Amino acid sequence: MRIYTDEIINAICFNAADRRGIRPNEVEVQMSYDEEYGITAEMWIAGRSQYLIETNLLEAIEQYAFTHYNRRVFRSDISLGIDEEAEQFWAEFPD
Template sequence: MRIYTDEIINAVCLHIAERKGVTPNDVEAQLSYEEEYGFTAEVWVQGRSQYLVEANLLEAIEQYMFKQYNMRVFRSQITIDADEEFWADIEE
């Protein structure tokens, strides 16, 4: 299974909203890839920004897959990649 940029951002927003006790609409996220740091996301909640590393993204995708698709996946089953768009491959 593969999910693309929009779903990855949804996963991050839902995950951060749950952790911060806000609604998902209060969260903004932007994905990026840097050679030095790998896949990251900058997240804004109530005017404050924070950076998530790839492990945080994998955790968000893991939770998203369980809650939205009722699929129990582990981080080792998720591979994030990008060219013009971001995507995550999930092994079943």
């Protein structure tokens, strides 16, 4: 199964909201790619910024797959990538 940028951002928002006891719409996320760090994201909550690395993204996607797709996925089974042609990030995990 493959999810794209919007769902990855949703995964991050739901994960952050759950951890902090806020609503997912109170979280803003912007994803990016850096040659040194790979796929990353910057997250804002109440005006404060936090930089997320791949491990954080995998944790959020793991939880999202479980809560939204009822799939138990392990971080080691999740692949992240970029579709440069479509200008989208993607995450893939087993069906």
